[in-house]
Amino acid sequence: MLETRTENFVIPEARVARIRQCIDMLVSIKLLDEQSEMTNYRLEPEVTRQPGDLVVGDAGQRGRDKLLLGTLAEAGARRRLWLDITGEQVVGIFGKRGTGKSYSLGLLLEGLASGAGSTRLAELATPRGALVLDIMDIFWTSTIPLINDGSAEVRKQFAIMDKAGFQSRALSVDLWIPAGFQNPAIDPPGVRQLYIAAHELELDDWASLFEVDVFAEPRGMLIADMLNYVSRDGYTDVRNGNRIAPDQQFTFADLSAFLENCSEIQGVYQDTTVRSIRQRVGTYGAQALFSGTNTPLTDVIGSFRVSILMLARLPDPLKNVVVSTLLRRLMRERRDASFAQKRLDLAGDLTKEESTRLAEIISTSVPRTWVMMDEAHNLAGTGPNGMARDTFVKYAKEGRNYGLSLAVATQQPSALDPRLTSQIETLIVHQLTSPKDAAVARENIRSPLPSATNVDSQPVSVDDLLRRLDQGTTTFSCANAPALNRLCVVSMRPRTTAHGGYEA
Template structure:
């Protein structure tokens, strides 16, 4: 039987009793709240708790706003508040994962200052062979039943069969050029797209396991703010490839754990801010399928997930409904309140929207734990590390 791991999140508003999330097994946490209500701050609380109190769990933060690198510094602004709570400020080791070339993404002066402040900066690039034939077609919005989609799908499929994971972008281009089954016009249009993708700066020339870029002793922050969120869905591409790789590795590792064999891939706790951009309601994205699988099947391979959003109604209901912990800050839009109220359970004395209406201060949240069948209003604890979000 595993020892109980308690993640301290705050105090119950009426009784002042401390509130905890059980972190001794895989969890799925949903955090929401309008801008400025405290949802990103609260996610930082859980990140700190996971790092401080769990063993063999690697925190990975998907950061589309570029605000979590500040956890490398202490929360000096709230020292007095921390003392009142019996806590101390602290700085964390942060491994900043940068898609592409960090110097090109940040500029030399910014990069030097980040390193001076103690950040470990790691370039992370995608292996073209880690993207499925369907994924490549989705990346360029190509129909696999039309000429360009057929040609690209065939090229990736053949390279995968012939070379496994040992092919790069040049190999794809060469294979498309040599495709005798496609006409020149189709190949030229497809080659233009492939050549354009070089400019993204995301693809690796030689195969490097993405897992190798994670640091098991640090907070791993994937800074997606440096990647254009435009029509090609490059942020979703990075998340999709990374999460598919981690999930696959953990499935294999879990089998070894069951057989009491040595495991070199620890459990992962994934944190995603602005999650509606990755698992949107009513539409597809490159990362949507793997993230929904993560929340639905994560307990078996030992992976946890925390998602945060300003717009609950914009996040796919399959994701929200599978979460067993809810932290809901102030929400005011009708659509978002209706979406949240769908999560009301029989054990609640009132509908969820009734509890939400009682929130009147920044940092207050309705805390629902489906496992314990409990609901309360909590004041979230102050952060130990510096919060970089300003308004949340």
């Protein structure tokens, strides 16, 4: 007789078969139950004519570098969706609170940090870095691979990843914080400190830092004068008549000396005005952030690595200043590197020495970079705090030419600077219920709309579809997607490192 033997007793084969049948039944009931909880999306026409995975985001469909976003969540084949990042991208992630925006930004981060070559998360050939401007301090958790151990939160996140058949491993992620804002009592080990030099700040940054209007207020005009005299014109020392030469690499000490000793501003500004600015210059100059040597961007951003800059502890004006100065420096350095690359690629008359020099400049420059920011309406919005918005708009408009990509997430697309929104080519939209925000999302969809959309067998509009997206399910649309016939619905993949965007 056929039988199954355990250590202590024997179960007849017929009984084993019956038990198996029961287990199968229970499993299928559970599966059906799970499926019945999931919303059913049916869109027409067919999403693509091409078989297999969808790889979209590059007009030339080069597919050299790509990030796995998830799988189609529509009726039909469950194809995987990859974002082709061979060319540069401006990605927008919209959605109301708690729908999965930070999680989706985390997926992009994980892909970019997964190293050169081919993994489950990405295929990367071109050296690129990424800088996460983390104004909520929730992305440092990307340094923690998910394991089936530890806290209930980690085990919960592991279970989601495991069920979808993903494994976790350590990624190339570095943590940075502006100097002076570290807190060794709570910070994870290995957080590096960022320093910014006074001469990196532009007039707008000073205005933001000192909370003054540089055009209308005497204090603002004094700041403008101060920067011009110190960095461009030089001035005369009132004590001895000596000429102080201009210095473009000026420090806070140089600014203090100017306010103390410049003869040209004597009698032009009231004493109280000068004193007020001198006091502010002294206060900021004493801050650790502005006291060290400017941290080179090549220290912060490395190829096939993601750097997370923790900004939550900074007051808003300082957040704006740090973000603006870094973005400007990144654009400046990448502009020069890409100029050098184009000369090397295109100029036919270079001497051997010139070619060597250009190649060296390129290899020691900051690599192509993705900048990522969550809750982008805060710094790049139209509200009073969005002081870095002009820099973001410039970055989004011009960055592509210099090998710079951008990914921004927001729960309030209608509050984002429209000049930035209009640059978005790849749009990932989680559930949106506010008509105002849904309208902004709809207006910025760059793929053709479906000819028919059904949710749970009911015909719906695009706005209704946005209202009916499950957590972690998004619409995906992309300007550079010749293979994509229309907007599609995607179930974003699970994260493989810890997601830090939960309430604790």
